[in-house]
Amino acid sequence: MWSPKSTDVHTPSRTSAMRALILAVFATLALSASAVTDVDILNFALNLECLEAQFYSYAALGVPLNATLTGNGPAPIGGAMASLSGFVKPIANEIAMDEISHVNFLRTALGAKAAVCPQVDIGPAFNTAVRAALGITDKNFDPYKDDTNFLLAAFLFEDVGVTAYKGAAPLIVDKGYLSAAAGILAVEAYHAGIIRTLLYQRAVQYVKPYNIQVALFVEKLSHLRETLDGTGNDDFGVIAPPATDNGFYFPFKSDMDSSLVPTDANAIAFSRTIPQVLSIVYGTPITSNPTKGLFYPNGINPAK
Numbered sequence: 663m664w665s666p667k668s669t670d671v672h673t674p675s676r677t678s679a680m681r682a683l684i685l686a687v688f689a690t691l692a693l694s695a696s697a698v699t700d701v702d703i704l705n706f707a708l709n710l711e712c713l714e715a716q717f718y719s720y721a722a723l724g725v726p727l728n729a730t731l732t733g734n735g736p737a738p739i740g741g742a743m744a745s746l747s748g749f750v751k752p753i754a755n756e757i758a759m760d761e762i763s764h765v766n767f768l769r770t771a772l773g774a775k776a777a778v779c780p781q782v783d784i785g786p787a788f789n790t791a792v793r794a795a796l797g798i799t800d801k802n803f804d805p806y807k808d809d810t811n812f813l814l815a816a817f818l819f820e821d822v823g824v825t826a827y828k829g830a831a832p833l834i835v836d837k838g839y840l841s842a843a844a845g846i847l848a849v850e851a852y853h854a855g856i857i858r859t860l861l862y863q864r865a866v867q868y869v870k871p872y873n874i875q876v877a878l879f880v881e882k883l884s885h886l887r888e889t890l891d892g893t894g895n896d897d898f899g900v901i902a903p904p905a906t907d908n909g910f911y912f913p914f915k916s917d918m919d920s921s922l923v924p925t926d927a928n929a930i931a932f933s934r935t936i937p938q939v940l941s942i943v944y945g946t947p948i949t950s951n952p953t954k955g956l957f958y959p960n961g962i963n964p965a966k
């Protein structure tokens with residue numbers, strides 16, 4: 663963590679407001695507004711894992727998830743084997759296997775109630791997100807082009823996964839599911855730490871063809887997330903103080919530190935509510951109550 667802000671500590675009134683938001687979203691999913699069940703929460707997690715697993719499976723293995731894993735869901739939009747160095751490739755392989763295992767675990771745990779994996783966009787959506795983050799309307803971002811683009815694309819997902827599981831934890835009733843969710847949260851946090859560290863390592867390199875250093879590119883992706891989810895204070899880039907448009911980071915300024923572990927003032931990972939998570943993966947501000955978009959062109963799927 664770094665430079666905690668006092669506003670990062672959530673107040674009880676804000677927590678109850680978040681709970682109301684969660685209930686509102688499940689109402690729009692045609693589920694009972696009176697109770698968010700463990701099955702609903704695990705299915706929400708499964709929808710997120712479907713997206714991550716499709717991305718990493720394509721990037722590392724060059725293939726989408728099979729029908730058993732998706733529950734006969736549709737093929738993703740986009741996806742390609744990433745062109746990775748001998749150093750990053752094994753890391754991509756390992757994360758891919760973890761995400762595939764998460765899909766398998768959640769689908770098995772939910773049994774007949776498991777949602778079909780929704781259609782996910784793991785191609786053009788990344789370009790849309792990057793253009794929004796950078797405030798540009800030209801250039802095409804290919805997440806499979808090289809190490810740096812793959813890491814930037816992975817960065818978009820990993821921190822969201824961590825905060826989603828953290829936000830869902832207090833809502834889970836069954837201790838067995840809670841333990842499993844804690845274990846998955848830990849794995850997502852390992853992944854996020856790996857991705858963030860690899861980006862920090864190349865913070866001063868320029869991302870082609872954007873002519874923007876990695877640290878600033880990451881900062882802009884982070885800012886997009888916290889803008890979409892309406893908080894403005896739950897997401898950090900990989901250097902501190904944050905990279906700015908007029909900063910050049912070669913060599914690192916003497917007062918520059920790493921910012922690898924995004925936390926609140928107590929060094930506790932941030933939580934995101936289900937609507938906050940959806941606002942990011944749908945690429946639409948939370949104030950618009952989005953039901954689909956960006957990485958999920960048709961929205962997520964509820965429990966069967």
Ligand SMILES: *[C@@H]1O[C@H](CO)[C@@H](O)[C@H](O)[C@H]1NC(C)=O
Pocket residue numbers: 728729730731762
């Ligand atoms: C689907 O993929 C998983 C993970 O790679 C594998 O374990 C399983 O055997 C595959 N199922 C089929 C029917 O191919």
